[in-house]
Amino acid sequence: MEKPAIEGGKRLREEFLPYGTQWLDENEINEVVDSLKSSWITTGPKMTQFEEDFKKFKEAKYAIAVNSGTAALHISTSSIDINPGDEVITTPLTFVASANCVVYRGGTPVFADIKKDTYNIDPNEIKKKITSKTKAIIPVHFTGQPCDMDEILEIAEEHELYVIEDAAHAIDAEYKGRKIGTLGDLTIFSFHPVKNITTAEGGMVTTNDDDFYEKLLMFRTHGISKDAQKRFGKSGGYYYDMQYLGYRYNLSELHAALGICQLKKLKSFQKRRREIVEIYNKELQDFDEIIIPYKKDNVKHSWHLYIIQLEIEKLRVDRDYIFKALREENIGVNVHYIPVHYHSYYQNKFGLKKGILPNVEWLFPRILTIPLFPKMTNDDVYDVINALDKVITYYRK
Numbered sequence: 001m002e003k004p005a006i007e008g009g010k011r012l013r014e015e016f017l018p019y020g021t022q023w024l025d026e027n028e029i030n031e032v033v034d035s036l037k038s039s040w041i042t043t044g045p046k047m048t049q050f051e052e053d054f055k056k057f058k059e060a061k062y063a064i065a066v067n068s069g070t071a072a073l074h075i076s077t078s079s080i081d082i083n084p085g086d087e088v089i090t091t092p093l094t095f096v097a098s099a100n101c102v103v104y105r106g107g108t109p110v111f112a113d114i115k116k117d118t119y120n121i122d123p124n125e126i127k128k129k130i131t132s133k134t135k136a137i138i139p140v141h142f143t144g145q146p147c148d149m150d151e152i153l154e155i156a157e158e159h160e161l162y163v164i165e166d167a168a169h170a171i172d173a174e175y176k177g178r179k180i181g182t183l184g185d186l187t188i189f190s191f192h193p194v195k196n197i198t199t200a201e202g203g204m205v206t207t208n209d210d211d212f213y214e215k216l217l218m219f220r221t222h223g224i225s226k227d228a229q230k231r232f233g234k235s236g237g238y239y240y241d242m243q244y245l246g247y248r249y250n251l252s253e254l255h256a257a258l259g260i261c262q263l264k265k266l267k268s269f270q271k272r273r274r275e276i277v278e279i280y281n282k283e284l285q286d287f288d289e290i291i292i293p294y295k296k297d298n299v300k301h302s303w304h305l306y307i308i309q310l311e312i313e314k315l316r317v318d319r320d321y322i323f324k325a326l327r328e329e330n331i332g333v334n335v336h337y338i339p340v341h342y343h344s345y346y347q348n349k350f351g352l353k354k355g356i357l358p359n360v361e362w363l364f365p366r367i368l369t370i371p372l373f374p375k376m377t378n379d380d381v382y383d384v385i386n387a388l389d390k391v392i393t394y395y396r397k
């Protein structure tokens with residue numbers, strides 16, 4: 001790619017603005033120090049507290065904390081017993097983790113195309129991909145907007161499929177007044193620093209089902225039936241039984257300490273995200289070359305990402321060029337995501353190729369994620385808008 005440059009221009013902003021980042025303060029620091037001074041530094045009372053707080057917030061029967069969103073997905077596909085020969089339907093427009101969790105178990109991910117308005121998985125495309133081998137659906141609430149859950153749950157019921165919701169973007173989302181977290185069999189969340197709240201690294205699974213709860217606990221810790229807190233505590237005995245080949249995904253107290261503080265701030269974080277979204281919507285809707293995100297009326301959107309669609313036919317350069325020009329302006333734009341079936345691993349292993357999923361392939365060269373995180377000031381927000389104005393004006397046809 002040629003170096004994009006807008007001649008004669010001075011960069012609008014000196015400091016790089018990322019597309020997303022954490023917001024921590026003395027509360028988190030004190031809570032972590034408190035853990036460091038206590039006798040439990042790995043999984044202990046703070047993790048239990050974090051789980052309690054989370055399940056109350058989600059109005060779920062159970063919440064199981066793990067050390068990443070990917071781990072949450074992996075214990076979920078393990079608990080529904082995905083095995084070689086099983087197919088699981090998911091979206092191509094997601095982080096690879098949503099599909100990798102199927103492959104970890106030896107299963108086959110099958111991609112169903114997205115809808116052109118919400119960019120979420122299309123229930124009609126799911127129907128077309130169902131075979132006798134299909135065992136589950138993993139809808140991803142992309143950018144924080146819930147998928148068409150009524151339709152998806154109906155398909156699942158009709159074909160006796162499990163539903164694992166990937167709500168890594170959707171911690172504060174609701175579908176027709178119901179909180180995301182208990183609609184499907186299992187729901188996963190991520191607390192990576194770019195997500196809406198963070199534990200540095202961490203994840204959570206919520207469920208209302210007793211059997212899944214037991215399995216999730218076991219898969220979190222080597223498939224062992226008694227958790228470490230009980231084994232190493234004063235009242236614990238030595239006996240344990242390994243019933244499944246599980247993993248080692250428990251969350252440490254240091255991470256849980258962050259989660260307890262961050263969850264308390266979620267409401268104010270989300271208020272700020274929504275304020276920024278309103279400014280973007282208002283200022284960007286009049287650009288002829290930009291389509292602002294579409295939001296359905298019957299959902300509460302969690303606004304993890306703000307993705308604009310570029311009308312590339314109206315521009316002299318492609319999206320990658322616009323991306324580079326905005327990066328030159330120190331605006332940390334990004335692209336979410338490279339469709340999963342474009343990755344060489346998926347192409348090689350599952351014989352996938354470009355051309356099979358027209359909607360996501362049409363969309364991919366048009367999407368651009370612009371910065372959105374609660375710590376952004378209004379000046380930051382207007383830096384993004386002004387940089388977009390500068391770059392789009394320069395490259396318009």
Ligand SMILES: *Cc1c(COP(=O)(O)O)cnc(C)c1O
Pocket residue numbers: 068069070071094095097098140166168169190191192202203
């Ligand atoms: C971030 C993310 C994950 C994985 O979460 P980690 O905590 O990074 O492992 C899974 N799915 C989606 C859609 C994500 O954005």
